Amino acid sequence: MQGIHKKYLLKQAINGIDLQVQKGRIVGLLGPNGSGKSTLLKMMAGLIYPTSGTIAVNGRVPDVRNKHHVAYLPELDHLYGWMTVKETLRFVSSFHQDWQPEKAAAMLQALELDENQKVRNLSKGLRARLKLVLVLSRQVPLILLDEPFSGIDPSSRAKIIRSIISEFQAEEQTIILSTHSINESEPMFDDVIFLQQGRIRLFDTAESLREEYGCSLENLWEKVYG
Template structure:
């Protein structure tokens, strides 16, 4: 198992989220076990771990969709709740789009929920992602639907963007386009992205910091650069060492 790195905790003014002693217990599962994290502003942070490690639960908690059993969490200066959507853009792993809508109708529908929606940005990403605005969602490939979901998340002017497995099960071409879009649209002076993924190899160029989760606990948290230096290999190889 890798070393536990928590030396980012002294950050005071430069953080977008702080979690202290977070536990989440369900009837049959203890999903999170004492999570302590400080997430810096202006970073793309990789949230890595096998299935069942607690990644989705952690993201849902930061989005205000589930509440901790114990511990404290502050996101953008406030405790997450049902109103957190005004401060956080959350892209779930599940497909939440309506198949009968066209691409244009989908974005128009989603935009109605958020005052911070940037229509000009959405239109530009639609072109970059090579999506047919008149195509019905039900007729899109999985990769194209993934592109549309990402546009919906990145079209909002919010301080924190949470992406849960945005590359899951999609083709290499779509993965490459999504990664380019994230890099192109990321506003490092205003935003932070927390990205949960199994696609470590493709995601590595994106990541400033990396969190490794296992059995609901943080086992490693450091900058990607420090980890590559310490282990002498890529993040994908570190994954194999930690979880292999």
């Protein structure tokens, strides 16, 4: 992406971002609330468009016509409570030719999800696990995860992190993950982006940032944002 700006009425959400992410990396997208993380992910997913600048995913401008290039997990819950887990998977899979039913079935078992249970009866942690299954069961080059650990219990966070690592196809995929749970997710990051007020404050490999600043990414957060 080059020269990306995004303005909502009087608010400048993204203020001049140039970014190129390498294939086969897990990238942490970090920053306080209002720094532009969700806006950036939505533009990569083709759900909203930049006010100016260009974005390309696998050489294509992201939009609904190119949805087979991107799998996006939003922070807000988008599941239908009256469906069972099995019905939810069947419903979502009907929209995507890249759906992998064997992977979905394996992830249901690994994440301890009962396919016959109604979504409305799932705890917040189990709903978060189900949302992850819906994203990671697709064969796409770019996976976008917006706060997948938000407000869930430590057990669910640990299971989700293990699933992300185990299902990640390093030779074919890139994952960009926005989170405030830095301590637990830090070990899986190859690269890290620190956003501040719609701009990139820092962008480097996780290892280089730890070496340069002599601290963990969690402590670096404190140094960057005070």
